Amino acid sequence: MNVVLQGAFWLALYLALVLGPLAVLILAPSPGGAGFWWDFAMGMGFAGLVMMGIQFLLTARFRRATAPCGIDLVYYVHRYLAYALVGVVLAHAVIPMVINPALRSAFVPFTVSWPMTAGSASLLCLLALVVSSAGRKRLRIPYEAWRVAHLALGVAAVALAFVHMISVGHYTATPVVRALWLGIGLSLLGIVLWLRVIRPWRLLRTPxxxxxxxxxxxxxxxxxxxxxxxxxxxxxxxxxxxxxxxxxxxxxxxxxxxxxxxxxxxxxxxxxxxxxxxxxxxxxxxxxxxxxxxxxxxGAFSIDRQPDAAGYVFIGGGIGIAPMTSMLRALAGRGDRRPHLLFAAHSRWDRVPLRDEVRALAEQLDLKRIHVLEEPPEDWSGERGRIDADILERHLPDDRGNFHYFVCGPVPMIRAVERLLVDAGVPRSRIHTELFDLA
Ligand SMILES: Cc1cc2nc3c(=O)[nH]c(=O)nc-3n(C[C@H](O)[C@H](O)[C@H](O)COP(=O)(O)OP(=O)(O)OC[C@H]3O[C@@H](n4cnc5c(N)ncnc54)[C@H](O)[C@@H]3O)c2cc1C
CATH class of the missing domain: 2.40.30.10 (Translation factors)
Incomplete structure (x- = not known):
């Protein structure tokens, strides 16, 4: 399946999951009669709750489900869907206040009934999740502390939203709808159990x-x-x-x-x-x-996902050379005879990790190494500065469209190299990247 079809498939599945419970609500006997915008706002609440559940699902590291696209891409989707989720939940909270100004005070926690307090506390947890994640580095929140808080806030947001929905109860009074939400709630609990109990327990058995x-x-x-x-x-x-x-x-x-x-x-x-x-x-x-x-x-960053290449071009910056070494070692072990290129970008010659290992691999493979140094030694005759269009043009093969490209390193370097490769005539579908920055 090509990338566009895969994207369309996942989007359709996502929409079906988010809108599915809404369909059940519409088909089940409804309390009726509060007008389109009111029903729409309540629908947004239900959709938001399902979206919260999917956020958990996306980070549950189900290996088989994430294998085709790589889990790093799934984490990026999780990050961007969080913004959509906040938008949907805000719509659920704000639209009723616009329709009925008397409800404006319902948003202030602890001044209203506890089901409404649970709802607004859930929204506050969501906002805290998004702000602390998007601004983690700027706010200097240590990764480990952020991770524990992220899980706690996520569980709190979902649990409070459930309490809010069930206890407000207007649209969930029928047995069919209650059963639906019970199923969704239990599935969520199952995901958290899988992530935090079953998976670590399985790891304990394979030390x-x-x-x-x-x-x-x-x-x-x-x-x-x-x-x-x-x-x-x-x-x-x-x-x-x-x-x-x-x-x-x-x-x-x-x-x-x-x-x-x-x-x-x-x-x-x-x-x-x-x-x-x-x-x-x-x-x-x-x-x-x-x-x-x-x-x-x-992850999906592997030559084994692209077996039919004329050869491979590896472009690694800093410690981004690590996955390249794995792929070069595998190629050498398999006696691969295709031509390959390695661009390695580092500050200094004495700061190139795995330098001798890569040199030894070049003797076993048809591998051209291009070291690009920002601070080269005086007698350096190789490339200097940062990888740019001229350096790529000097070394990329004429049949560059038949190669596959693996780029790994600091995020700005990856973005710049991606652009340079596309400008140099490499089809985007042949460029594969690994970001060492999931969060
Ligand atoms: C797919 C992938 C592959 C990677 N491969 C390598 C590799 O081969 N060699 C290598 O040196 N580094 C690799 N990294 C980066 C490595 O994970 C981080 O440098 C390391 O986790 C930093 O932890 P720390 O506690 O020393 O630093 P901290 O100062 O705590 O964190 C520095 C930054 O690293 C990131 N980070 C920290 N802990 C984690 C974590 N548990 N999970 C995700 N990100 C975290 C955060 O963005 C944080 O801001 C890889 C990262 C990813 C996402």
Whole structure:
């Protein structure tokens, strides 16, 4: 299925899920008679509640369901649908006040009946969710604290909305509609249970052990994990996993990292991790033998999704070289003879993680390496500055439309390179990106 068809399919499914309960409401016996705008506003409330449920569903990491498009894309959809959700719930709250000015005071929590207080508290939770997520970096909210608050606010928003809806009860009085909402409520509870209880519990049964922690150039470390008492999992080179080291999988202290090794029998995994913040700065001090848990694989950033390419062009900035190394290792292991290119953008030569590894892989593959350095050494004869149109033009093959392109690095770099590639004549459908910034 092409991208447009896939998009249309998911949009239709989303609308069916959001509007489905409305259809049941219309078909079921209704209390009737409050006028179109009133009914419309109540409909928005029901649609908003279903949208809240879908927000949970989208982040529940159902591997099989998210496999075709990659879970990172699903997280982006979750982010943008949140704005639509707030709009729908605001419409539900504001339209009745416009129709009937006497209701304006109904929005002030604790001054009105508790079902109305529950409704406005739910809306406040939603607004807090959106503001704290969109402005997390600017408000300097630490990621871990944000994540716990995000879950708590999300659960509170849904629970309060349910209390509001059932206790106001005007449109939910019939047994059919009550059964529908009970089903939706139980499904939501099931998703939270799956995410926070069943999945961590399953991870507990498939532990890993840290067998090596080695320093890399560019303030990075490679951590090697081996499965204990199981065979690990199959993955496609370039995919990523959520890793918990030295903590319980129930602790919500997991971090996403690309798998830098190629798939191997025995389930051994390597992650190359750049020191950046609270957790990653402690990676160099992780003792060998430490317990770890790996939830994966996720993502669609893999050569195995594009097997029919004339060759691959990898464009990595900073630690974005990690998934590229996984793909190069896999190609070398398979004895691939197609021509490939690697553009590696870094500040300095002595800050290129996995530099020697990539050089060794180039000897086994038909791989042209183009290192682009912002601060090159004096005797540097390679490319300098940042990847630009001239650098791409000098190195991209003439039959560039037959290659597939994998771009990973800082978000501004990815966006700039995407534009440059399109300008250079590469079809958009052949450009694949991995953002190291889900939240
Ligand atoms: C799909 C994907 C693949 C990645 N692969 C790699 C890799 O191979 N090597 C590598 O060095 N880095 C990778 N990262 C980035 C890595 O996840 C973050 O650098 C790391 O989680 C930072 O955690 P911290 O506690 O050290 O930093 P903090 O200072 O706590 O956070 C720095 C920033 O990292 C992000 N972040 C922090 N914790 C998490 C988390 N649990 N989940 C998601 N984002 C978080 C937040 O945006 C935060 O603002 C990847 C990220 C993603 C989304």
């Amino acid at each position: 890993y052990r840290v067998t090596e922690v080695r320093p890399e150039l560019g303030s990075s470390w490679t951590v090697v994990l081996e499965p204990v008492g199981h065979d690990g999992f199959a993955f496609e080179p370039g995919q990523f996993a959520w890793v918990t080291i030295g903590r319980s999988p129930f602790a919500m202290q997991e971090h996403p990292f690309s798998i830098a090794s190629a798939p191997a029998p025995g389930g051994r995994l390597e992650f190359t991790i750049k020191e950046l913040g609270d957790f990653t700065q402690t990676v160099g001090r992780i003792p060998v033998g430490e317990r770890a848990y790996v939830d994966g694989p996720y």
